[in-house]
Amino acid sequence: MKRIVLSMLAAVCMLAFTACGSADSSSSAPKESQTEAVSQTETALQQSQAEQPSDPSEAEVSEDKQSAPDKTEEQSQAEADSESKASDTIVIYFSATGTTKGVAERIAAVTGADIFELIPAEPYSDADLDWHDDKSRTTIEMNDPAVRPAIANDTVDLSGYTTVYIGYPIWWGDAPRIMSTFVEAHSFDGKTVIPFCTSGSSPIGRSGENLASQAGSGSWLAGGRLDAGISESDIQAWINEMK
């Protein structure tokens, strides 16, 4: 559109100049009609530029700015307060293949708890997890109650928590030895501790009691085995039963 307007204006100028040139081609000073034509061209050009539609994306942005008023100080402060409010509950878990992790995340969602995953210093490979192999790492570890696999990230500070959920998969009817490493490294004084596990089918058995005795502190509840696909409402029901 701009190009068409400019072409037309250029043509008007050419005609004006030609007309003036034929009247007096020897004169170098612009005649009045020439000046008028140039001035009209400039005016039309300015009008044409003014009429150009603005960049639509800019228009949208400015509309957005208008429709999204700035937050009030009170709103910003309320958000900051809710983000900084610490939970008194934490879910700590180890999961080799992701099943316990899923359940732990749902417990944290239902309770509004913080959540912390224990990562082994030496990750478990598929071969390590092969319980059919008498010589696999897990078979060797679970055959020796004194083994304490190192934790890569045990930076968790339990001091601000009054309730601690501790989750793990059942290995050979017990908690993996890495859970013993964890509970022996922390004090659970004054805390309620709730063990939970996932498994192929085995119940939680004595695994929670074994961890309680290794920890030597805390008020340990029986806890329980939770199905891999347990819903949040069933988790809430399980929690209610323990109260």
Ligand SMILES: Cc1cc2nc3c(=O)[nH]c(=O)nc-3n(C[C@H](O)[C@H](O)[C@H](O)COP(=O)(O)O)c2cc1C
């Ligand atoms: C080494 C090993 C031993 C296991 N022993 C048992 C067991 O004794 N009873 C059982 O029901 N499931 C057993 N399982 C299955 C796990 O408990 C089950 O798959 C669990 O949900 C895995 O959790 P994760 O994905 O969080 O690691 C065993 C798995 C492994 C790798």
